[in-house]
Amino acid sequence: MIAPPDRTPLPRDFFDRPVLEVAPDLLGRILVRTTPDGPIALRLTEVEAYDGPNDPGSHAYRGPTARNAVMFGPPGHVYVYFTYGMWHCMNLVCGPEGRASAVLLRAGEVVEGAELARKRRLSARNDKELAKGPARLATALEVDRALDGTDACTSGETPLRMLTGTPVPSDQVRSGPRTGVAGDGGSGDLHPWRFWVADDPTVSPYRAHVPRRRRS
Numbered sequence: 001m002i003a004p005p006d007r008t009p010l011p012r013d014f015f016d017r018p019v020l021e022v023a024p025d026l027l028g029r030i031l032v033r034t035t036p037d038g039p040i041a042l043r044l045t046e047v048e049a050y051d052g053p054n055d056p057g058s059h060a061y062r063g064p065t066a067r068n069a070v071m072f073g074p075p076g077h078v079y080v081y082f083t084y085g086m087w088h089c090m091n092l093v094c095g096p097e098g099r100a101s102a103v104l105l106r107a108g109e110v111v112e113g114a115e116l117a118r119k120r121r122l123s124a125r126n127d128k129e130l131a132k133g134p135a136r137l138a139t140a141l142e143v144d145r146a147l148d149g150t151d152a153c154t155s156g157e158t159p160l161r162m163l164t165g166t167p168v169p170s171d172q173v174r175s176g177p178r179t180g181v182a183g184d185g186g187s188g189d190l191h192p193w194r195f196w197v198a199d200d201p202t203v204s205p206y207r208a209h210v211p212r213r214r215r216s
Contacts (some may be wrong), residue, residue, distance in 0.1 A: 040113035060100035
């Protein structure tokens, strides 16, 4: 008999570590989104690490801005950004305050509240696609910039919480280049910083960066 996942909150010191330690360790953990309609729980199956000033693919590579300010704050907080004029993506801040590293939550399996996630993801063909990709994940959980800065390490009333879950054994973790990242930041040799659960059907497909064409 398989034991149920641990529902205790992850402590802040879990996130107060180097981002390349935190990222693969997040696989199998449970993210709970509390909404007025009820909770949605997500088992993380795919993430990407971004290492601040050491990483040309990171939003914090060139220093703090109004957009990335949460990344420079304490670990365990949520960094939400808006991209391509239509999508939100969710990250968890790591390392000591001021270090500005974070883990992008790329995909997961909805393990509770699927009926709520389906209402937000009407285009999903099945439940495996509800949070298959970072924008889909944020949409399924109704995450937007209003949740930027949320503390995910508290056991009190909060819209987002990270729970211990069931960590994935290291022999089931795979790594490779990050999806859609340009230049050196997208190099699998330099930054093989995408981590996922092997053979999990909720993991998103890899796509290399494709430059956006300028309108004539």
